[in-house]
Amino acid sequence: MTKAKEFTEAQKRVLSLVQGDLPDGPEPFADIARQAGVTQEEVLELLSGMKERGEIRRFGATLRHQKAGYGCNAMVAWYVDDADMDRIGAFMAARPEISHCYHRVNCMDWPYNLYTMVHAKSREECSATIAELARLSGVEEHDVLESRKEFKKTSMRYF
Numbered sequence: 001m002t003k004a005k006e007f008t009e010a011q012k013r014v015l016s017l018v019q020g021d022l023p024d025g026p027e028p029f030a031d032i033a034r035q036a037g038v039t040q041e042e043v044l045e046l047l048s049g050m051k052e053r054g055e056i057r058r059f060g061a062t063l064r065h066q067k068a069g070y071g072c073n074a075m076v077a078w079y080v081d082d083a084d085m086d087r088i089g090a091f092m093a094a095r096p097e098i099s100h101c102y103h104r105v106n107c108m109d110w111p112y113n114l115y116t117m118v119h120a121k122s123r124e125e126c127s128a129t130i131a132e133l134a135r136l137s138g139v140e141e142h143d144v145l146e147s148r149k150e151f152k153k154t155s156m157r158y159f
Contacts (some may be wrong), residue, residue: 005055010038014046016159018059034102072126072146075120076133077112079141083116088137092116097129112143 007015013036023031032039064132080088085103092114093101100117118133120126123146134140 003006009048010036010042010044012159013039014043016157019048019157019159020042035094052110072123074130074147075124075145076116076118076130077110077143077145078114078116078137078139079106080114080139081113082113088139089114091137092133096132097133111141 004080014032017032017035022028027040029043033043045055047059051059073096078088078092089101089103090141092098097118097120098116099119100115102115104113104115106113116133118126118129120129126146127144128143130144134142
């Protein structure tokens with residue numbers, strides 16, 4: 001059994017602060033350091049070390065699409081030939097309209113294996129974007145799953 005990672009109290013304070021919204025200013029890590037009672041270098045070393053060791057996969061922003069002016073979003077499930085997955089995945093992931101892009105194993109009667117979250121200002125714009133993605137990628141087989149209601153938009157809290 002793997003032993004749980006031990007953190008100092010200072011590290012716990014830093015990790016608690018970075019789990020929420022980052023300070024809105026020119027030096028958010030310096031602000032976090034001040035709040036946690038450590039140096040900015042300690043904050044950056046903690047986070048980069050955790051990333052390098054594979055303890056965290058990424059550190060990034062969460063798009064709150066409604067607050068950003070995007071009134072429509074849809075999960076698009078695509079069927080992509082395995083031989084084309086890297087190329088199509090890279091194409092989709094590079095698009096500014098897409099916030100998430102995942103390769104998943106297809107199963108049973110559900111053939112789709114690439115999932116993208118497309119954001120747009122309106123349903124019409126979203127539909128046009130999806131049609132453009134299909135045309136430019138050459139991937140025609142897809143299904144659109146529009147969001148009806150958002151139940152949760154929070155990250156895990158550990159400390």
